[in-house]
Amino acid sequence: MGQFLLVDSCRLDGFEGLRQAVHGSHVDVMQLGRGRLRGTLSHLGIGDFSLSIGSFNVGMRTQRVSSDDKLIVGMLLAAEERVAHWSFDMQLNDVLVIPPLVEHDGVFHGASAYAAMRFDLNEVASLFGGEARLSDPDTWRSRGHFRADLETGAIASRRLVRIMSYLRTHQHRLTPSTADFWKRSIVECMAANVMSSLPPDDAGWLPSARRLIRRVEDYLDEAGTRPVHVSEICAALGVSRRTLHRAFQEVFGLGPVSFLRHKRLCAVHSILHESAPGSTTVAAVAMDQGFYELGRFSQYYFAMFGERPSQTLGISTLQTAGTTSREPSAVG
Numbered sequence: 001m002g003q004f005l006l007v008d009s010c011r012l013d014g015f016e017g018l019r020q021a022v023h024g025s026h027v028d029v030m031q032l033g034r035g036r037l038r039g040t041l042s043h044l045g046i047g048d049f050s051l052s053i054g055s056f057n058v059g060m061r062t063q064r065v066s067s068d069d070k071l072i073v074g075m076l077l078a079a080e081e082r083v084a085h086w087s088f089d090m091q092l093n094d095v096l097v098i099p100p101l102v103e104h105d106g107v108f109h110g111a112s113a114y115a116a117m118r119f120d121l122n123e124v125a126s127l128f129g130g131e132a133r134l135s136d137p138d139t140w141r142s143r144g145h146f147r148a149d150l151e152t153g154a155i156a157s158r159r160l161v162r163i164m165s166y167l168r169t170h171q172h173r174l175t176p177s178t179a180d181f182w183k184r185s186i187v188e189c190m191a192a193n194v195m196s197s198l199p200p201d202d203a204g205w206l207p208s209a210r211r212l213i214r215r216v217e218d219y220l221d222e223a224g225t226r227p228v229h230v231s232e233i234c235a236a237l238g239v240s241r242r243t244l245h246r247a248f249q250e251v252f253g254l255g256p257v258s259f260l261r262h263k264r265l266c267a268v269h270s271i272l273h274e275s276a277p278g279s280t281t282v283a284a285v286a287m288d289q290g291f292y293e294l295g296r297f298s299q300y301y302f303a304m305f306g307e308r309p310s311q312t313l314g315i316s317t318l319q320t321a322g323t324t325s326r327e328p329s330a331v332g
């Protein structure tokens with residue numbers, strides 16, 4: 001996997017800027033609404049994976065030719081009027097699947113905003129591992145429309161925009177291991193809306209909860225201190241999210257997402273506690289562990305440990321200084 005890369009972030013002044021509405025994919029665009037088009041367009045890339053978020057203030061017609069060999073999965077973030085792709089009438093936070101080598105036709109009747117992921121079809125087995133239907137490349141070879149749940153869809157949409165905003169301003173702090181976590185976090189926002197529209201999958205045998213938990217913890221131990229996303233665990237162990245959730249609820253009384261957050265908080269605490277004076281910052285350690293909203297991170301941290309992360313770092317500094325000052329008398 002390649003390094004994280006900020007591809008572009010710009011303001012639009014004319015419909016021509018939307019020809020690169022999805023990074024790496026040319027789109028034919030025609031303006032339908034009257035007035036001068038204004039908007040914004042941002043692209044983020046992680047290796048061959050990209051995320052594009054755009055907004056514009058007038059009606060548009062978009063067409064993509066069948067020469068693109070990448071899968072595009074899009075989400076409607078905002079719309080003042082009707083939005084239709086092929087024969088699908090889109091509602092807020094709905095997810096659209098544009099398969100490789102398939103022509104696309106969309107109409108935005110007014111001001112709108114969207115997000116779109118573009119990646120290789122071969123990646124779905126890893127990104128959606130554990131979900132039998134979603135990890136099958138054949139699922140994505142046909143154009144599709146997934147209706148978002150009202151509550152989870154709104155949460156996913158806001159989270160996606162916040163991730164984009166945060167990574168745009170903190171790109172230089174990313175490492176290859178954390179870049180994979182952010183990639184999975186982006187995919188998770190759209191996957192949540194896809195999975196909420198699928199029927200429950202209760203087929204198959206539910207493994208012993210404690211046995212499954214041991215496998216998860218063995219995997220986390222091998223991963224070391226890097227952040228691990230739920231989708232990575234599902235792919236590696238070949239289990240669905242529902243199976244994983246039931247196991248964690250049975251053993252710990254909380255879901256795997258909360259468990260992983262607690263584990264990452266503990267990792268942050270240990271790193272801050274053991275860090276030498278001036279060797280790191282709270283923000284750097286938090287981001288290394290996959291926290292991008294520092295305000296919310298601080299709330300989680302205080303609720304769990306009863307102290308602010310800066311206090312933990314300060315305690316470690318005082319302890320180090322105290323040990324250093326006692327060393328001469330101990331030798332003497």
